[in-house]
Amino acid sequence: MIKVLLAADGRGWVDGIEVPSEDSTLAGTRAAALRQIARAAAEQRRSLRVEATDPDGAVWLLVVHPSGRVQDATEVRELVADPDGETTPAEYRERVVAVVRAVEAGTEHAAMRLARFLETGIAGAYGAGHPYVWRALELRAHTNLVCGLPGSACELYLEAARGWAGIGSAAYWGAAQRAYACWHRVREAERSVWLGGQLAEVLRLGGDRAHPALRGVMGRMDDLQGGLVA
Known part of the structure; x- marks a missing residue:
């Protein structure tokens, strides 16, 4: 203070x-x-x-x-x-609704652009490390996923998870789990290996609770790397 x-x-x-x-x-x-x-x-x-x-x-x-x-x-x-930013600031609620409506209407790429605009606006007003920014980032990750870009969605969820971990928020685990789920949908082996390394780093921030997921990541990484070598 x-x-x-x-x-x-x-x-x-x-x-x-x-x-x-x-x-x-x-x-x-x-x-x-x-x-x-x-x-x-x-x-x-x-x-x-x-x-x-x-x-x-x-x-x-x-x-x-x-x-x-x-x-x-x-x-x-x-x-x-509301330390975890679960309530959208009043001045940004209409923008959030616009993103959700664009997804529901099947205009996913428009939703992705709107989500990016939302995140930029919140970061400019509240600062890059504010909980509202991590919430906006997760929303943008979701729009990337529905656009068929699981790798990009995984990266964004990982960024959000790092942010939540940095402020000691319980929201870290949800973002990490969503990153894990998106990672399993990535089909390009080389990118999967790179993202797997990033995911492992983020899961190590979760302590004992994250160990089962971390073991799963390391096992899949071995399989992916073996396939690349073969």
Whole structure:
């Protein structure tokens, strides 16, 4: 949690370090502090939580995203209540519905383009490592699968699984399982071998629970590599 303290004379501090500001007004210093935090969020490629205290003692809980977007306390509570990004942000729900409808209508390639657009938009607004991004990535993986591209779908699910593992989310296992299922549908032997190596790395992140799947991957990899050599 980053702490911002604002004083009545227009000065401000971010985690105890004074904020340089050409505009010495309270509004100017507040804006400078948020810009500084947004730069840090962009460098770290993740959203940052902020506790800002005004001169009158009022405390504001905020989330500052890499794009510079600032969310208020209500949205912060929503993130805390939904750490795995299971609820689609209100501003993106229509786009998600559009992807689903395109799949249902049999226009899978349009769905794939819409899903890519959705993921890019969410990553720009919330940062590349946000749970909403991994959910969008999984949706894009599904559109690739229904388009007959299991290899691409596997890669995307693997990326999502790595992301979930990176934030310690239980959603990791679901993404890893879907990657495993897609991998079994890849027919090109050389690509299967490469994807199998990636899948094995991801499954090793799952601990004991992933050992049966990992053994299955290694066994199939041996068979695939034997076929390539033969």
